[in-house]
Amino acid sequence: MTNFLQKLFGNTTGRRGVSAIIVFVIIWHVGSQLDEWTGYDMLGIGLVPPPADVFVAFLGVVPKVGYWMSWVASFSRVITGFIVAMIIGIPFGLLLAVNRYFRGVFFPPFEILRPIPPLAWVPASLIFWPTNEMSIAFVTFLGAFFTIVINVLGGARNIDISYLRAAQSMGASQFDLFWKIVLPGTLPSIFTGAAVGMGITWEVVLAAEMISGGGTQGGGGLGFFIWSSYMGGSLEQIVVGMISIGIAGYLSSSAIRKIGYHFMPWRRLF
Amino acid sequence: MSTPKTITKASSSAKAKKLTSSLVELKNVSKSYGEEWASDNVLKNISVEFPAGELTVIVGPSGCGKSTLVNLLAGFEKPDEGRALIDGKEITGPAKDRMVVFQETALIPWQTTLQNVTFGPKMRGDKKGPSLVREAEDLLIKVGLGEFMNKYPIQLSGGMQRRAELARALINEPTVMIMDEPFRGLDAMSRSLMQEFFLELFDENQKTNIFVTSEIDEAIFLADNLVILSNKPTTVQTVIKIDLPRPRNYKMLTTAKAFKYRRQAMELLHGEALKSFAVLK
Numbered sequence: 442m443t444n445f446l447q448k449l450f451g452n453t454t455g456r457r458g459v460s461a462i463i464v465f466v467i468i469w470h471v472g473s474q475l476d477e478w479t480g481y482d483m484l485g486i487g488l489v490p491p492p493a494d495v496f497v498a499f500l501g502v503v504p505k506v507g508y509w510m511s512w513v514a515s516f517s518r519v520i521t522g523f524i525v526a527m528i529i530g531i532p533f534g535l536l537l538a539v540n541r542y543f544r545g546v547f548f549p550p551f552e553i554l555r556p557i558p559p560l561a562w563v564p565a566s567l568i569f570w571p572t573n574e575m576s577i578a579f580v581t582f583l584g585a586f587f588t589i590v591i592n593v594l595g596g597a598r599n600i601d602i603s604y605l606r607a608a609q610s611m612g613a614s615q616f617d618l619f620w621k622i623v624l625p626g627t628l629p630s631i632f633t634g635a636a637v638g639m640g641i642t643w644e645v646v647l648a649a650e651m652i653s654g655g656g657t658q659g660g661g662g663l664g665f666f667i668w669s670s671y672m673g674g675s676l677e678q679i680v681v682g683m684i685s686i687g688i689a690g691y692l693s694s695s696a697i698r699k700i701g702y703h704f705m706p707w708r709r710l711f
Numbered sequence: 712m713s714t715p716k717t718i719t720k721a722s723s724s725a726k727a728k729k730l731t732s733s734l735v736e737l738k739n740v741s742k743s744y745g746e747e748w749a750s751d752n753v754l755k756n757i758s759v760e761f762p763a764g765e766l767t768v769i770v771g772p773s774g775c776g777k778s779t780l781v782n783l784l785a786g787f788e789k790p791d792e793g794r795a796l797i798d799g800k801e802i803t804g805p806a807k808d809r810m811v812v813f814q815e816t817a818l819i820p821w822q823t824t825l826q827n828v829t830f831g832p833k834m835r836g837d838k839k840g841p842s843l844v845r846e847a848e849d850l851l852i853k854v855g856l857g858e859f860m861n862k863y864p865i866q867l868s869g870g871m872q873r874r875a876e877l878a879r880a881l882i883n884e885p886t887v888m889i890m891d892e893p894f895r896g897l898d899a900m901s902r903s904l905m906q907e908f909f910l911e912l913f914d915e916n917q918k919t920n921i922f923v924t925s926e927i928d929e930a931i932f933l934a935d936n937l938v939i940l941s942n943k944p945t946t947v948q949t950v951i952k953i954d955l956p957r958p959r960n961y962k963m964l965t966t967a968k969a970f971k972y973r974r975q976a977m978e979l980l981h982g983e984a985l986k987s988f989a990v991l992k
Contacts, residue, residue, distance in 0.1 A: 606811065610810055612806070707865065
């Protein structure tokens, strides 16, 4: 714990981050109380519950299993959709990049499907997939898939031709070129795609949970948690749900950053 | 920037000596880009010889197709007409007998300096294990990068990157070194240090060297033969034999002879540059 605090306050970046959050909470508090104090609303956040109330509501839900089940449900949907998108998207993007015929056949339909927002797929997938769970997973997958593919494709096509030529001069086969130049050269774009895709996945999963109403067969999720708090009229709990998603998203993207650093030691240097 | 160690003459057997350099020729080579109806004729009927074991420098006005020439010699591209030959045999593609040092650095960013140097032999499998690593380390020490073996290219200065690239090329034991404006972008001080260092390496290896540059002083300082290209469509304007003694040093650039070469080259290049300027107008 002391170690953690040291890390947080021991450097300028940590201090700055913590003070910014404190300032944010103060503005939030002032905004929520302004009506009571002066009779005037602060535009936009006049009806938002004050941070202290939200904190109390948070303490209220923390001991409840249901709240944590929502975390588990959303996280497992995000991770499932995301991992499937990576497993299919990375090879697909690389194939588009290196094989002219593959690109000729698959790129046009891909480009037609790509601009369709993932949420537009929700009604169709609710109808076509047998369970709610599967339709949410499918929509989540779509959210990450297109972003990952387009990043991988762009990254692989942008590799400096002199790396390829240098390797060829040194006797690289097509196999070598792919594994030793194209793939590592695309890694940074793969991780950019993953980070952006992860963000979209969270957006999509939340919306899908709200729409599908998760409760009976879909099983909760943070999206449904917010939705049911809204139906139940608990403003504090809505904000608790929102903050939970913020934290969940932060945890996901820092996990991706960590993994990225691990796989790309040369990128840590600048 | 650390100073490279002085190079000591390596002892080599007569057989190995024979293999260290090749004769490279272009015979009536033409090359153009684009469709036939809108083609951009870059090289036109070029014939030039790069004698074995000599340092031939190519200079020409900017945009005259020097890089195209490099790509043909390296085998990255094929001539439309004519032939590119190495020791009398057709050049069919890139190969390890012709190593290229590129304009901007082409060190692979995700490999350390040492990994970059061992990359070629390891991939081909013709040198392996500890002896390969030792050879690479020796080369890196020779180019003054002993302390930077485990750094990534991005951590090296411009001059260090070029020296790492020289080491990476040399470990493949090419018979021809093709240098495409290798010192472009270096500051004046690093540049002149690199030129001296490069000459030391050349004096030791006596490989066939093809060196492209746009700097006349650099060209005269380095060259045995100075090939001056004309404006587009590019042909060989003149070949000047640079008869300055080796090993060279900077003082030689101030001799009357060097001035004469410089003036001759300047006049020819100026004429060519004017032509391309006129086209622009």
